[in-house]
Amino acid sequence: MTKRTAAVSEPGERPEAAGKKTTAAPGKKTAPAKKATATGKAAAKKSATTKKAAAAKKSATAKKAPAPLKKPAVAPEKASAAVKGTPVKTVAVKTPREESRTALVRRARRIDRELAEVYPYAHPELDFENPFQLLVATVLSAQTTDLRVNQTTPALFAKYPTPEDLAAANPEEVEEILRPTGFFRAKTRSVIGLSKALTEEFGGEVPGRLEDLVKLPGVGRKTAFVVLGNAYGRPGITVDTHFQRLVRRWRWTEETDPDKIEAAVGALFPKSDWTDLSHHVIWHGRRICHARKPACGACPIAPLCPAYGEGETDPEKAKKLLKYEKGGFPGQRLNPPQAYLDAGGTPAPPLGAG
Numbered sequence: 001m002t003k004r005t006a007a008v009s010e011p012g013e014r015p016e017a018a019g020k021k022t023t024a025a026p027g028k029k030t031a032p033a034k035k036a037t038a039t040g041k042a043a044a045k046k047s048a049t050t051k052k053a054a055a056a057k058k059s060a061t062a063k064k065a066p067a068p069l070k071k072p073a074v075a076p077e078k079a080s081a082a083v084k085g086t087p088v089k090t091v092a093v094k095t096p097r098e099e100s101r102t103a104l105v106r107r108a109r110r111i112d113r114e115l116a117e118v119y120p121y122a123h124p125e126l127d128f129e130n131p132f133q134l135l136v137a138t139v140l141s142a143q144t145t146d147l148r149v150n151q152t153t154p155a156l157f158a159k160y161p162t163p164e165d166l167a168a169a170n171p172e173e174v175e176e177i178l179r180p181t182g183f184f185r186a187k188t189r190s191v192i193g194l195s196k197a198l199t200e201e202f203g204g205e206v207p208g209r210l211e212d213l214v215k216l217p218g219v220g221r222k223t224a225f226v227v228l229g230n231a232y233g234r235p236g237i238t239v240d241t242h243f244q245r246l247v248r249r250w251r252w253t254e255e256t257d258p259d260k261i262e263a264a265v266g267a268l269f270p271k272s273d274w275t276d277l278s279h280h281v282i283w284h285g286r287r288i289c290h291a292r293k294p295a296c297g298a299c300p301i302a303p304l305c306p307a308y309g310e311g312e313t314d315p316e317k318a319k320k321l322l323k324y325e326k327g328g329f330p331g332q333r334l335n336p337p338q339a340y341l342d343a344g345g346t347p348a349p350p351l352g353a354g
Contacts, residue, residue, distance in 0.1 A: 099251075107304060108252050108268045114301045115280035121339040122279035124230045125332040126150060131206035131231035132198070133157055136166070136191050138226045139218045144181045147332040151351035152180050154334070163204045166195035180351065190218030208232045221259065229275035237262045238278040242285030249289065249307040287326045295321040 099107070116122075125146040128134035133153065140149045156177050160166040166174070171188050178184040178191075194216040198204055206227065207213055213224035225236025237243075239258040247253055253264035269277055288295045294311030297318030302308050312318045324331050325345040333340075334348050341347075 104252070105268050108250070108265075111250060111301050111304050112269065112273065112277050112280055114304070115284055116276070118300050119280055119283045121337065121343045121345070122276070122283045123337050123340065124226060124279070126226075127153065127333050127335050128231075131227060132163055134231050135194070135206050135213075135216075135219070135223070135227050138223045139190050139194065140178065140181050140187055142187070143183055145332065147348050148181055150332060150334050150348060152178060154350070160195075163195040163198040166192060167199045169195075187218075193217030194219060206231070208234065210236075221262065225275075225278070229278070233275075235271045235274040236278070237266055237274045238282065239265075240282060241291075242282045243278065245291055246281050246285050246289055249294075249305065249310070251306050287323050288321075290321065290323075293321055295319070298322055298326075 124134070126134060126137040126141060127150045128137055136156070137149050137153050140152070156174070159177070160169055160174075169192060171192060174188045174192060175184050178187050181187060197216050198206060202212070208228065210221070210224050210228060213219050213227060214221060222238055222240060225238050228234040229236045229238070239262050244256075244258065244261055247261060247265055248256075252268060253261055255261045255264050265277075266274060284301075285291075288299050290311070294307075295318040296302060296305075296308050296311040297313045297315040298321070299305065299308075299318075312321060319327075321327075323329060325340075325343070330346045330348045331340065332348055334350055336345060336347055
């Protein structure tokens with residue numbers, strides 16, 4: 001008969017682990033395995049929750065952070081004239097709030113000097129041979145281009161060369177000649193009316209005083225200054241649409257009324273500069289600083305302009321926006337001055353020419 005020997009457990013040993021001796025530290029109980037496992041799961045769950053909360057907080061912070069501000073367009077330190085290639089000196093442009101009166105005067109005159117170098121051949125872009133022709137052409141230029149006026153006036157002056165002739169003209173015949181300029185009925189009344197006034201009040205001569213010119217039908221300050229400055233050599237500022245647009249872009253003034261613009265800009269320059277200043281500004285407005293899409297990247301006075309960046313700043317793209325001689329196209333006069341032709345300008349074609 002086989003004798004069965006009972007297994008004897010040592011103190012601290014688990015009964016189910018009989019045969020494997022495990023000694024516990026005196027005075028301490030061993031934690032059950034199941035409890036340890038539960039604790040580990042709880043810790044892992046807590047860690048995951050903490051990480052998830054931190055990630056959510058980081059995401060919320062990122063969403064609340066403001067988007068970086070877009071950098072404003074900055075004019076290049078140097079710009080070149082579209083034709084002459086003369087580098088323009090740099091200048092720190094200030095806004096009107098930061099710019100003193102003295103600084104404004106200096107910047108305005110600097111712009112005029114730069115434009116004088118770019119457009120040394122600037123001139124009135126209406127064809128004329130005497131004050132009477134210039135007066136009539138200027139009245140006709142309202143709401144149309146100088147080119148269209150230049151293409152129309154040869155026939156008008158060939159048939160009515162003097163104020164006396166035009167004063168006695170048949171309105172219907174004049175209307176037919178002026179039809180291409182638009183608003184031809186109103187313009188016919190104006191040119192016949194001013195011709196009668198010249199004949200009856202001034203002996204058939206165009207007066208050389210502002211106060212006399214503005215009394216003529218269809219003649220305002222702008223027209224009067226064109227005649228005074230270019231037919232009589234008497235300084236005047238011509239505030240047309242180009243002039244108004246540019247002087248506000250350059251922040252020479254914030255006025256919108258033509259008379260107030262004339263006064264504000266006139267105060268920045270010597271009176272002797274007024275006529276040439278008008279030509280420089282108007283020429284720049286027609287060729288580079290256009291109303292809808294200024295060619296900022298091809299502008300020779302970009303470093304001086306507070307409005308730089310309103311138009312195309314890429315030099316190659318801006319170059320394609322240039323007009324008249326700057327873009328290689330004909331000018332507005334059929335008979336331009338020789339200086340303009342010497343500078344590379346070409347005459348405009350007559351009416352009806354391809």
